[in-house]
Amino acid sequence: MDVVDIQSEKTSKHLNDQVRFYRLTRKFVDEQDMPQEARQIMYYSLAIGHHLGIVDCLQSDMDCNGEEYLAWIQGLPKESEAYRKMKGFLTFGEITIFPEHIHMLASAFKQIDIETQSEKSSRLTEGLIDILGAIHREPNMYLMIRGTVQ
Template sequence: MEKKVVFYCLTAKFVDSAVDIPEEVSNIMYYTLSVGHHTGVADCLSPCLSCSMDTYRSIVSHIDSQEARYKLEGIMRFGEIQIDKVHVPALTEALKKELQSLYLQKTSKLYAVEITWLTQFLELLEEVRTQTAMYMMGRLTDEQ
């Protein structure tokens, strides 16, 4: 089986509780949901972007920024990574440079998959930056 990298996006949160929350403490639960605390809260993640491991390695290997490359290489080291608002500035800057570099190469047709993936990933990073409590999880999987 070929390895594949899949990124999942937060699509919903719900309170994992078998009983109703009493009215007098409901504000506390809503507060924990809004600030991202996970007190009895389950996150629902849905696949939002994927590529082959070869494509992912190709993209990551060309990134100049050590911070951004190290973060994205976490999938190869640990099998998964989480990307939240803290990671967005460094990743956005590094990936925009990589995308621009690929566009300027005479062989950019050879990198069509990488260009498409980078464009979509940058759009997802913008969602993480602008939406409350939004984050992504990247995971290494076996392609089926």
């Protein structure tokens, strides 16, 4: 990791955000006040694999502030794919974790020495591992990490 990357982490505008971890809890089709022609298009799009008309219901499972988030991910190896994925929040203010990310992230976070983590970082690691386990058991689920201005 070069000096520019380290500097960009510490100056990210998202360090001032409240970071929320939203887990998909359910989905439903919003059919309210929809003309019949539009319903037919929506059902066809669902049949071919598109999610037009699907509403995702997200539940906030845990949170921290941006500084705590940065301190937490500092436990990951800086050259790892897990660090790159999690650092995306500091760049974009939002990341999404899908089933294809769970093994890589779970392995990386399980390797962090618990003795080097703060109490908050330990709770975040434990919570993330639990959520990743839930995604493994239900592959239609995903996790969105999103910042909101405090």
